[in-house]
Amino acid sequence: xxxxxxxxxxxxxxxxxxxxxxxxxxxxxxxxxxxxxxxxxxxxxxxxxxxxxxxxxxxxxxxxxxxxxxxxxxxxxxxxxxxxxxxxxxxxxxxxxxxxxxxxxxxxxxxxxxxxxxxxxxxxxxxxxxxxxxxxxxxxxxxxxxxxxxxxxxxxxxxxxxxxxxxxxxxxxxxxxxxxxxxxxxxxxxxxxxxxxxxxxxxxxxxxxxxxxxxxxxxxxxxxxxxxxxxxxxxxxxxxxxxxxxx
Numbered sequence: 001x002x003x004x005x006x007x008x009x010x011x012x013x014x015x016x017x018x019x020x021x022x023x024x025x026x027x028x029x030x031x032x033x034x035x036x037x038x039x040x041x042x043x044x045x046x047x048x049x050x051x052x053x054x055x056x057x058x059x060x061x062x063x064x065x066x067x068x069x070x071x072x073x074x075x076x077x078x079x080x081x082x083x084x085x086x087x088x089x090x091x092x093x094x095x096x097x098x099x100x101x102x103x104x105x106x107x108x109x110x111x112x113x114x115x116x117x118x119x120x121x122x123x124x125x126x127x128x129x130x131x132x133x134x135x136x137x138x139x140x141x142x143x144x145x146x147x148x149x150x151x152x153x154x155x156x157x158x159x160x161x162x163x164x165x166x167x168x169x170x171x172x173x174x175x176x177x178x179x180x181x182x183x184x185x186x187x188x189x190x191x192x193x194x195x196x197x198x199x200x201x202x203x204x205x206x207x208x209x210x211x212x213x214x215x216x217x218x219x220x221x222x223x224x225x226x227x228x229x230x231x232x233x234x235x236x237x238x239x240x241x242x243x244x245x246x247x
Contacts, residue, residue, distance in 0.1 A: 144183035
C-alpha cells in the first residue's frame with residue numbers, strides 16, 4: 001500500500017525510467033532522453049527509502065562519463081556525483097521539499113466542512129486581488145506565486161471586505177497534480193488563515209481528480225510549518241539545474 005496517491009508515485013517514477021548506468025542502495029542513475037532540457041539533470045531524494053534517484057539527458061551523462069563518472073568499479077557517492085556535475089558546468093538549483101496529502105488523511109480532508117471565511121475567487125474579484133497584492137511585499141509575492149488567473153483561487157476575506165490570505169493551484173507538467181501557492185499578508189498571520197485556505201483548495205483539487213502538490217524551499221521554516229499544520233507529509237526533495245547553469 002502506498003503512502004500517497006498512486007498519481008504522485010506514477011509521475012515521479014516516470015522521470016526515472018531509462019537505461020540504468022549506476023545503482024546501489026542509496027543512489028541510482030538513469031539516462032532518460034525524454035527529460036526536458038531545463039531538467040536535464042533531475043535529482044529526487046525520497047524520504048520513505050532514503051534513496052536518491054538521478055535522471056540525466058544523454059548529453060549530461062556523456063559529459064560525466066568523460067570525467068569517469070559513474071566509473072566501472074567501486075561505489076559512487078552522491079557527494080562525488082555532485083562534484084562531477086560542478087566540474088562539467090552544471091550547478092543545481094536549491095532543492096524543493098515536496099509535500100502531498102497522505103492516503104490516510106484523505107477521507108478527513110474531503111469530509112471537512114467548508115470554512116465560513118474562505119470562498120472561491122473569480123475573475124470579477126480582480127480588483128480585490130490586486131489590492132491584496134499591493135499590500136504584500138515583493139519578496140512574499142515572488143515566493144508564493146499566487147495568481148488570480150490560475151486554475152482555481154480561494155481566499156479569506158476579512159470583516160473589512162479585504163482579502164487577507166489566498167491560495168491558487170494550476171496543473172503541474174500535464175500530470176494529475178495541482179501545484180499550489182499560498183500567500184497571507186504579514187499583518188494577518190497567526191490566525192490559521194493559510195491552513196484553512198490551503199485545505200480548502202486541496203479539497204477542490206481532489207474533487208477535480210488532482211492531487212495537491214506543495215513545494216517549499218528547505219530554508220523556509222514558515223512554509224514548512226504550514227505544510228505540516230495542514231496535514232501534508234514530506235514525500236521527498238527535488239532538484240533541477242539552475243537556469244543560469246551551462247553544460
